[in-house]
Amino acid sequence: MGIQITRLRVEQFKRFRQPRELSGFEPGLNILAAPNESGKSTLVRAIRAAFFERHRSTSVEDLRPWGEGASAAPQVELDFLLGGDAHRLQKTFLGNKRRCTLHIGSRMLDGTDAEDHLAQLFGFAFAGKGASKPEHWGIPGLLWVEQGTGQDLDVSHARNHLHDALQGQAGGAANALAATGGDELLERLQGQRNELLTSNGKPRLAYAEAAASIDTLQAQLDQLDVQIATYRQQVDQLAQLRQQHQRDEANRPWDALRQQLADTCQRQQALQAAQDRLRDDQARLNQLEGTRDLLAKELDGLAQQQANALARERALADAIRQHEAADAATSIALQHAESAHSRTHVAAEALRAARLAANRHDLSRQLRQAEAEVARSTQDVQRAERAQAHLAALRATAAAAPAISEAQVKKLIKLDRAERDAALGRQAVATRLQYTLPDGQALELLTQGHSQRLQAQGERLLDGPATLQLPGGGQLVITPGGEDLADLARTHAQAQEALQSALQTLGVADLAEAQARLATVVERESQFRLAEQALAIVAPQGLEPLRSALSEAQARISTTQEALARLPAAPVEPALPLNQAEAEQEAAVAAERATQAALANAQGQQAAAQSQRETAQREHAAAQAALSDPARVQRQALAQQQLLGNEAERQALAARIALAVAEVNEARPDIVAQDIDRLQRSIDQMTRSHQQRREQILLLENTLQQAGAQGFEEQHEALAGKLARAVRRHSELQHRANALDLLCTRLNDKRQATLARLQAPLQQRLQHYLPLLMPGAAVAMKADLSPGTLSRAAQTGGAIESGEFGDLSFGAREQLGLISRFAYADLLRQAGRPTLLILDDALVHSDEARLARMKRVLFDAASRHQILLFTCHPEDWRDMGVEVRSLS
Secondary structure (H helix, E strand, O other), X not given: OEEEEEEEEEEOEOOEOOOEEEEOOOXXXXXXXXXXXOOHHHHHHHHHHHHHOOOOOOOOHHHOOOOOOOOOOOEEEEEEEEOOEEEEEEEEXXXXXXXXXXXXXXXXXXXXXXXXXXXXXXOOOOOOOOOOOHHHOHHHHHHEEOOOOOOOOOOHHHHHHHHHHHHHXXXXXXXXXXXXXHHHHHHHHHHHHHHHEXXXXXXXXXXXXXXXXXXXXXXXXXXXXXXXXXXXXXXXXHHHHHHHHHHHHHHOOHHHHHHHHHHHHHHHHHHHHHHHHHHHHHHHHHHHHHHHHHHHHHHHHHHHHHHHHHHHHHHHHHHHHHHHHHHHHHHHHHHHHHHHHHHHHHHHHHHHHHHHHHHHHHHHHHXXXXXXXXXXXXXXXXXXXXXXXXXXXXXXHHHHOOOOOHHHHHHHHHHHHHHHHHHHHHHHHOEEEEEEOOOOOEEEEEEOOEEEEEEOEEEEEEOOOEEEEOOOOOEEEEOOOOOOHHHHXXXXXXXXXXXXXXHHHHOOOOHHHHHHHHHHHHHHHHHHHHHHHHHHHHOOOOHHHHHHHHHHHHHHHHHHHHHHHHOOOOOOOOOOOHHHHHHHHHHHHHXXXXXXHHHHHHHHHHHHHHHHHHHHHHHHHHHHHHHOXXXXXXXXXXXXXXXXXXXXHHHHHHHHHHHHHHHHHHHOHHXXXXXXXXXXXXXXXXXXXXXXXXXXXXXXXXXXXXXXXXXXXXXXXXXXXXXXXHHHHHHHHHHHHHHHHHHHHHHHHHHXXXXXXXXXXXXXXXXXXXXXXXXXXXXXXXXXXXXXXXXXXXXXXXXXXXXXXXXXXXHHHHHXXXXXXXXXXXXXXXXXXXXXXXXXXXXOOOOHHHHHHHHXXXXXXXXXXXXXXXXXOHHHHOOOOOOEEEOO
């Protein structure tokens, strides 16, 4: 039994302050599109509020339009077809207008009766206090997807309704499961089993405590066994230590090591003396080698003086040749520089003439621009003066007209409404006098000193004492009742007085005249703003800048004309173009610079060659003088003699050092030092071990005396008895836990088999849709009727991969969640339960291929159910075969 919404109307509901109505819904798929913040989710909230929220709830302040006061009363009106009958649900929330009515054909339900009827029909519940929550929404909460929640699928709140539908589909197996006694027994046995075992079969509570008690007692017994074994071991150890201590006291092995240490120290002292002599000989050898090097350097320096004299002679000849070549190059460079200077002078004269011509052309162009700017500025000043005059006229008109503000008119409207409300209140409690008189007959009515003649028929409202004169004499005195009549009359009089006072203050006859005057003021202000805008357009900064700009342009004309007059007359022959003259001048200057640089370089080389020639002459003369010095020959002979004596002494000392090094190396002073260290450590270790053994004997004797008094054997027998009793207790609990675990396993297997038969219709509907999305895939339902394990072929081919619903990606969970909802809807429809699917911005996280497959699923489901799809991406849904309706 499907539900079909045909019309939805909201007023004063969240963003919709004014009435908003949607109609013409199709029985299948309906796509409603609008951009973000256009009210799609508000309409979904309106449908939810119409069903889920009590009309008298005070926890729905979120339905009130934003910024509205307490007077706003959100309204929802919903027309739908159900079971062939037309239904109309009308709800008003908040304030004093709260109401709920449900029309079913010609029948009407009101208030909570209407709400309870819908809750029972659709399968949901109301909150006992506060706003409605997901745990109350039942079947609609399962089938209506809010924005951003398509991937979340909580079946728990609709499970009982789904079970009721499944029982009708599964027959006897479901009826067996519906008998809750079996479940209660299983839960009771499971509770007893859980008192002894965890979910994975590990002991807990009393069972775990029994096992822990065994472990504790066994550990204590093992510890006591270790203590007994340690006691016996310490007795044996004490005997061995006493025997070793007595043997060392008799032999004293450390005395022999002390004698070896003394002999080794004497051998180390002899080696130290030999090493000191060797260091002295090596120092003398180093001195002889240094003297030999100095003598060899002196002889090499004397030989170098001869070679240096020959080199200075060759260098002098080269310097003379380079100086002559530099003189010739400088003469040629000087000629080139003079030629380039003449060319530069000619190019400078041509450039000056070209610049004068260009300056004359620029001044002419500036004169034309200034003249054009004067004409344009003149027009701007004239337009601005006209706009300013118009604005001044409007200001004068506004100053002469009577002023009135919007606040004053609003206050007047409020006083007028108060006067009318007071009059209506007074009339509501006044005494109504209705009369019907024959033709020619009349009555006289006296009220507060005024007389009225009543004829034919009519009525009068009496809010004060009145006297009715009867024909032929007599009278009727009428005194209206009601305790608040006088107060109402007084309130009416005060309201009339306040209204008249406000009208007199404003100088108007009535409210209409005040509103007309306000409209005139508003129109005048609009014209004033337009005039200001017009002035701002032509003169954004006022008239003075425009006038200043005109004066400046006129001044530029005079200045430019004077500059043109100061220029010399134009030559007869036209000057070169400025760029050509500048290029030729730059080329001439560059050429002159290049020749000047070449001349400077040649002159530099000439000076350098002259300096180099003079330096070579001085160095050649100095080298010849050094060779002719008599003392040089004497220094050379003395150095050769000293070098021969040094070599003889050095060879003799080197032979003696080599013999001493061999003797020291053979004695191994490092090993001697190690022997001393080893012997000293051995002596210290022997004496320390002897002392420690003595202390250990004393400690063991004291420890054994204390242990003998503790009674380890008696403690061992007591602990063994406790351990035996704990083992028996543990065995009893173990048998009970194993029996309960086996019984619960068998009962649960039976229950799962029953659930599998119960879930078969739902599994069948799910497999109807799933191949359209994931060909070859299968989903196993969990006990709570939600999708569990998904099995499908791996993307790499071959093997089958499986995963839980919660482990899928965001988009895949949303797609599988919608398919599951379609399956639930099919099942509920077969069971005769009303179904409606609402999808608010669903499938926005699907890629192009998955979205195309889900469209096939959605189109198939729409052939059995009405679906309201709200989206902000209309372009994605134009291939669904239905109109995409725009909400904006």
